[in-house]
Amino acid sequence: MAQTHRPSxxxxxxxxxxxxxxxxxxHSADWQFAAGAAVAFPPVILQLxxxxxxxxxxxxxxxxxxxxxxxASSWLFRxxxxxxxxxEQRRITxxxxxxxxxxxxxxxxxxxxxxxxxRGVASMFLILVWISHSLCGSGFExxxxxxxxxxxxLRRAAPVRVIVIWVGIAGLYCLLQYVREKNEYRAVVFxxxxxxxxxxxxxxxxxxxxxxxxxxxxDRQADELILALEKLRVLPDDQRPEQQLAVEQSWRELRRVLxxxxxxxxxISGVFVLPRETIRELQTQVHRAMRASGADFAAHRTVVARxxxxxxxxxxxxxxxx
Numbered sequence: 001m002a003q004t005h006r007p008s009x010x011x012x013x014x015x016x017x018x019x020x021x022x023x024x025x026x027h028s029a030d031w032q033f034a035a036g037a038a039v040a041f042p043p044v045i046l047q048l049x050x051x052x053x054x055x056x057x058x059x060x061x062x063x064x065x066x067x068x069x070x071x072a073s074s075w076l077f078r079x080x081x082x083x084x085x086x087x088e089q090r091r092i093t094x095x096x097x098x099x100x101x102x103x104x105x106x107x108x109x110x111x112x113x114x115x116x117x118x119r120g121v122a123s124m125f126l127i128l129v130w131i132s133h134s135l136c137g138s139g140f141e142x143x144x145x146x147x148x149x150x151x152x153x154l155r156r157a158a159p160v161r162v163i164v165i166w167v168g169i170a171g172l173y174c175l176l177q178y179v180r181e182k183n184e185y186r187a188v189v190f191x192x193x194x195x196x197x198x199x200x201x202x203x204x205x206x207x208x209x210x211x212x213x214x215x216x217x218x219d220r221q222a223d224e225l226i227l228a229l230e231k232l233r234v235l236p237d238d239q240r241p242e243q244q245l246a247v248e249q250s251w252r253e254l255r256r257v258l259x260x261x262x263x264x265x266x267x268i269s270g271v272f273v274l275p276r277e278t279i280r281e282l283q284t285q286v287h288r289a290m291r292a293s294g295a296d297f298a299a300h301r302t303v304v305a306r307x308x309x310x311x312x313x314x315x316x317x318x319x320x321x322x
Contacts, residue, residue: 036076126171143275151313157262215317221254
């Protein structure tokens, strides 16, 4: 009896959520924008107040509330955003990233201001900034205008990741200074401090090296796919099936590179090269050009243009020896 009751409760819950979505979408885009602003603003103030009063528990709770509010408000902002001109959309889609970086900077400054009096609290908040970036920081990277913003993503991914790493290390240093006040731990603190510093330097260098390796692979695989497509266009009909297989192989190699995160090796954390929707769209365009074997010049030109944008975004970050 209980087993049949639980699915019905779940269905009723999801039905209520769907009805709420329909009701919200029935209002005008301006009304939804105002509702989204009303949802997003209070959690930001709550989180800031928790930092200023030095409440670790309140800050972790505020982080969860802020994450939920950010998701809800972005959904409410979407109709208003989609009604704007393309030029305005490109400007506004950078706002979440700018807001996130400004908020992270504000939290860091507040934590540093607390350090002289409350080292333990300051260390917790600095580590909180590192944790929040590791878990959800990449979610603020705009996925629209994916090709146009690719060069910027490749340019800022490593510096932002390294800065946040050192924010976390600063939090650990504050914690070590807090522990160092106790005499029984002083002999160990110095060695731990040096070890953490060296680990931070190694991690920072590894992030920059990863970006260079990724850009090198991205440039090489995009170039190979361009050459394979160009060769497919000029071959006679009897040789095209074999070259189509070469195009497919080149695309698979490129897709593997595109599936990586720029600044980390984790699938749940890090900046994407291209969003998944954009990768699927590029795959459809490659297959269309491959099947046409050069007969569809528009499809061929579109794919080659996209691949050249990938290569141009890597200029200045290619290192074949990385």
